[in-house]
Amino acid sequence: MDADNTARNEHLQTGKGKRRTKRVFESHDAYTEKPLENNDKQESEKSMIHPVADNTENMNEMKNLRLLARQRYLSHREREKLVVLVKELEYLEQDIDKYGWENLTQGERDDIILKRELVALVEHREGAGVQKFNLQEDYVDDQGKLDVKRKKALLNDRSGYRQHEDEGKRKHMWEEKQLHKAVKKDEDVDEIKLPGADRYEFVFDDNAMVDYEEQKEVLPEKDSEQEIHLLKQLEIEQERITSVQETRKVLPVYGYRKELLEAIKEHQTLIIVGETGSGKTTQLPQYLVEDGYTQGGKFRIAVTQPRRVAATAVAARVADEMDVVLGKEVGYSIRFEDKTMADRTILKYMTDGMLLREFLVDPELQKYSCIMIDEAHERTLATDILLGLLKDILPHRKDLKLLISSATMNATKFSRFFNNCPIFNVPGRRFPVDIHYTVQPEANYLHAVISTVFQIHTKEPVPGDILVFLTGQDEIENIAEKMEMIAGKLGEKAMPLIITPIYANLPQDQQNRIFIPTPPSCRKVVLATNIAETSLTVEGIKYVVDPGYVKENSFVPSTGMTQLLTVPCSRASVDQRAGRAGRVGPGKCYRIFTKWSYYNELELMPRPEIVRTNLSSVVLLLLSLGITNLVNFQLLDKPSVSSLSKSLENLYLLGALNSKGTITKLGRIMCEFPCEPEFAKVLHTAATHEMCHGVLEECIDIVAMLHETKSLFMGSKNQNPGLRIIGQTDSDHMLYWEIYDEWRNSNYSKMWCQDHKLQYKTLCRVRNIRDQLLQCADKLGLAALNESARRELVDKQSGSALTARITKCFISGFPMNIAQLGINSYRTVGKKSTSGLDVYIHPSSVVFQSKRDGKKPCKFVLYQQLMLTSKEFIRDCLPIIKESWLEEMVPQLFRSR
Numbered sequence: 082m083d084a085d086n087t088a089r090n091e092h093l094q095t096g097k098g099k100r101r102t103k104r105v106f107e108s109h110d111a112y113t114e115k116p117l118e119n120n121d122k123q124e125s126e127k128s129m130i131h132p133v134a135d136n137t138e139n140m141n142e143m144k145n146l147r148l149l150a151r152q153r154y155l156s157h158r159e160r161e162k163l164v165v166l167v168k169e170l171e172y173l174e175q176d177i178d179k180y181g182w183e184n185l186t187q188g189e190r191d192d193i194i195l196k197r198e199l200v201a202l203v204e205h206r207e208g209a210g211v212q213k214f215n216l217q218e219d220y221v222d223d224q225g226k227l228d229v230k231r232k233k234a235l236l237n238d239r240s241g242y243r244q245h246e247d248e249g250k251r252k253h254m255w256e257e258k259q260l261h262k263a264v265k266k267d268e269d270v271d272e273i274k275l276p277g278a279d280r281y282e283f284v285f286d287d288n289a290m291v292d293y294e295e296q297k298e299v300l301p302e303k304d305s306e307q308e309i310h311l312l313k314q315l316e317i318e319q320e321r322i323t324s325v326q327e328t329r330k331v332l333p334v335y336g337y338r339k340e341l342l343e344a345i346k347e348h349q350t351l352i353i354v355g356e357t358g359s360g361k362t363t364q365l366p367q368y369l370v371e372d373g374y375t376q377g378g379k380f381r382i383a384v385t386q387p388r389r390v391a392a393t394a395v396a397a398r399v400a401d402e403m404d405v406v407l408g409k410e411v412g413y414s415i416r417f418e419d420k421t422m423a424d425r426t427i428l429k430y431m432t433d434g435m436l437l438r439e440f441l442v443d444p445e446l447q448k449y450s451c452i453m454i455d456e457a458h459e460r461t462l463a464t465d466i467l468l469g470l471l472k473d474i475l476p477h478r479k480d481l482k483l484l485i486s487s488a489t490m491n492a493t494k495f496s497r498f499f500n501n502c503p504i505f506n507v508p509g510r511r512f513p514v515d516i517h518y519t520v521q522p523e524a525n526y527l528h529a530v531i532s533t534v535f536q537i538h539t540k541e542p543v544p545g546d547i548l549v550f551l552t553g554q555d556e557i558e559n560i561a562e563k564m565e566m567i568a569g570k571l572g573e574k575a576m577p578l579i580i581t582p583i584y585a586n587l588p589q590d591q592q593n594r595i596f597i598p599t600p601p602s603c604r605k606v607v608l609a610t611n612i613a614e615t616s617l618t619v620e621g622i623k624y625v626v627d628p629g630y631v632k633e634n635s636f637v638p639s640t641g642m643t644q645l646l647t648v649p650c651s652r653a654s655v656d657q658r659a660g661r662a663g664r665v666g667p668g669k670c671y672r673i674f675t676k677w678s679y680y681n682e683l684e685l686m687p688r689p690e691i692v693r694t695n696l697s698s699v700v701l702l703l704l705s706l707g708i709t710n711l712v713n714f715q716l717l718d719k720p721s722v723s724s725l726s727k728s729l730e731n732l733y734l735l736g737a738l739n740s741k742g743t744i745t746k747l748g749r750i751m752c753e754f755p756c757e758p759e760f761a762k763v764l765h766t767a768a769t770h771e772m773c774h775g776v777l778e779e780c781i782d783i784v785a786m787l788h789e790t791k792s793l794f795m796g797s798k799n800q801n802p803g804l805r806i807i808g809q810t811d812s813d814h815m816l817y818w819e820i821y822d823e824w825r826n827s828n829y830s831k832m833w834c835q836d837h838k839l840q841y842k843t844l845c846r847v848r849n850i851r852d853q854l855l856q857c858a859d860k861l862g863l864a865a866l867n868e869s870a871r872r873e874l875v876d877k878q879s880g881s882a883l884t885a886r887i888t889k890c891f892i893s894g895f896p897m898n899i900a901q902l903g904i905n906s907y908r909t910v911g912k913k914s915t916s917g918l919d920v921y922i923h924p925s926s927v928v929f930q931s932k933r934d935g936k937k938p939c940k941f942v943l944y945q946q947l948m949l950t951s952k953e954f955i956r957d958c959l960p961i962i963k964e965s966w967l968e969e970m971v972p973q974l975f976r977s978r
């Protein structure tokens with residue numbers, strides 16, 4: 082290891098070093114391709130069609146449509162809107178016949194004039210028939226001719242096209258008319274009688290003519306201004322649409338469309354390697370749709386992504402490109418959120434974990450004609466298992482196509498795994514990205530990041546936003562604070578700097594802030610973890626600052642502990658990160674490490690998750706799919722035998738496997754829940770175990786909360802003022818339950834969340850998770866079992882009895898997560914109690930607070946997470962008040978104590 086290398090590792094460990102104000106980078110690897118022009122417009126400017134809120138809005142909308150119709154053919158959505166307007170117009174025309182033009186208000190007349198004009202305009206443009214704007218199913222017969230009967234029938238069916246207030250007005254007018262008629266004595270009120278008319282023939286001459294004076298329609302000033310504004314918006318929108326469609330044609334993958342489709346037709350499995358931004362994720366699935374792989378809605382195409390944020394963002398982009406509504410033809414599916422329609426979605430972006438779960442209900446994935454495993458280089462656990470399962474089913478599903486894609490992967494390894502399947506290379510990238518390395522290693526990379534960002538901010542022109550890759554929430558918050566301080570001190574000397582963070586635990590609406598276009602003369606800095614590393618396009622990003630580190634989970638089978646360690650990224654990851662700078666224009670990437678380090682220190686590929694993670698849920702899933710020979714199950718990389726046996730041991734302890742290693746009935750039930758087997762066991766116990774049943778709903782609330790605790794509190798948990806209002810509790814689990822229960826009692830109020838400094842959106846997600854778990858429990862019959870147990874419990878349920886039952890349920894689900902009080906700290910217990918590990922209660926835990934308040938600590942505590950950060954911390958803790966509960970719930974583990 083040379084000096085370069087040593088310093089890099091030292092500053093990672095110590096974080097100390099001399100700060101330099103100006104970074105010196107050396108330029109390297111500039112891509113030489115000619116940049117193309119970028120016509121893309123900002124996302125937020127796209128649609129001018131809004132739902133009708135009031136009449137003014139309705140009028141504006143019609144004017145807007147009229148303008149659009151003058152300029153071009155209307156889109157599918159605009160036509161749908163137009164259909165509604167046409168129906169409204171027909172209806173209004175009937176009113177005119179009935180009540181007379183003079184009885185309409187000025188507003189109604191304007192409305193009708195505008196509607197007539199709009200319909201005439203589209204009819205004029207597109208031919209006489211209204212069928213051009215999707216009225217076939219309403220007015221037109223099988224030959225395409227106007228079906229008068231159907232039209233009439235439709236017009237008679239007025240519901241839905243008239244607002245209530247109009248209904249009131251019409252009623253009023255009708256009553257007046259009836260009253261008027263009643264007062265009149267003449268019987269034949271409709272016949273006009275002229276004196277002597279029966280003696281003369283009516284002759285039309287000049288004298289009979291009616292005189293009119295012409296008044297030119299003068300639009301009020303406000304309207305014309307509005308029209309100009311709308312025209313401008315229209316131009317922008319048109320440019321954006323043209324640009325989106327043109328972008329598709331200039332992507333490198335477009336040049337290979339035909340060859341790609343031929344290769345896919347010829348081979349069942351194909352590996353596709355193309356530069357970042359070449360169009361793999363967004364374009365390939367669209368080519369497949371265009372080439373008939375969905376056969377008019379009969380089959381689906383699935384595209385997997387390792388990250389939720391990428392799956393949702395890419396689905397939105399593709400829906401836009403295909404001009405369809407997100408959630409209909411194009412949708413996404415991520416855990417606890419499904420935005421697809423069973424009978425309509427043909428292209429589904431999803432996390433790899435979600436496709437894995439689909440194997441449970443459809444082991445041959447019969448509804449799919451094509452599966453694309455994107456960003457395969459990331460080698461997530463779910464991707465690796467998917468590849469193994471797909472390899473297994475391909476011989477039985479000859480019609481199923483499998484595409485494996487990435488920018489930077491060991492393609493030959495993947496090809497070998499799939500019987501030497503062909504590799505398709507898509508050369509070229511759309512925009513060049515210049516890579517800059519530091520000349521020498523930086524002693525403190527966080528200081529270097531801040532200096533680099535301000536170097537760019539003060540020297541480079543706008544527009545040009547910056548994306549910084551950091552390792553986690555703490556680092557992001559810390560850097561954001563420092564940057565805000567420096568920007569404040571710079572004041573007028575620099576342009577305003579907008580700092581937006583993105584990390585997995587940030588609530589969704591706040592994550593989406595990174596996509597908001599930057600106002601002119603400002604610069605945006607996105608501070609991101611590696612969740613922004615692949616597949617994402619954040620428009621406006623021109624500079625990437627990359628220190629080259631990532632936080633990685635590492636499971637230690639001997640202790641059952643997950644360590645969260647900061648480690649250098651792989652070359653594949655830093656190349657992906659650089660790619661984020663060249664998505665919509667040429668960019669620059671500043672790497673806070675040396676070129677030497679890139680070529681000599683960084684691993685080529687990330688370490689596969691399968692060799693560094695807890696395998697319990699995957700093992701259970703494979704067993705439930707009938708894959709019993711786990712050791713021989715084909716995988717790109719095999720997990721270690723110790724980690725396999727640790728997970729088998731864990732599943733046996735939970736009762737998911739019997740002594741022969743076969744999956745039990747309980748194991749199958751646990752598989753059905755969309756959560757880890759340990760949580761599923763908690764819920765099963767809560768509904769069925771005679772010592773503690775009847776608390777299923779409370780346990781579901783807690784389990785749902787435990788999935789979202791990281792983004793629950795505004796600010797730090799232990800300083801949260803809301804907790805005092807909620808009251809005193811001695812465990813994190815009961816605190817979470819009380820929070821959820823109080824929020825439910827407030828009728829899920831947003832204000833309540835604000836008062837208690839809790840994230841409303843997070844609680845909404847908890848509610849969603851809770852509903853799904855409850856549905857699942859219902860489907861499995863557990864809810865009914867719980868209900869009968871609960872009836873017996875009524876009145877006997879005191880607060881402490883409830884806590885006891887809940888604690889017992891969690892002991893049954895997490896028997897390996899128990900620690901016993903020692904002299905200075907807690908010590909983990911379990912089978913290998915003698916070789917336990919000293920662990921410390923994290924300061925964010927309620928149990929830590931109780932200890933500080935001088936309360937006597939419990940002898941045993943259950944924890945949800947064991948993390949090695951600055952020391953071995955246990956988080957989300959539940960004190961076990963009675964030692965006997967351990968033996969009661971898990972005798973096989975605690976009997977001898």
Ligand SMILES: Nc1ncnc2c1ncn2[C@@H]1O[C@H](COP(=O)(O)OP(=O)(O)OP(=O)(O)O)[C@@H](O)[C@H]1O
Pocket residue numbers: 121328332355356357358359360361362363364398487488511615616617618620660663664665
């Ligand atoms: N939301 C968006 N806004 C603007 N342009 C976009 C958007 N999404 C994609 N693009 C354009 O489409 C191009 C192709 O994106 P796509 O995600 O298909 O590439 P890719 O080859 O899959 O890249 P990666 O390997 O980085 O995921 C981008 O470089 C960008 O120019």
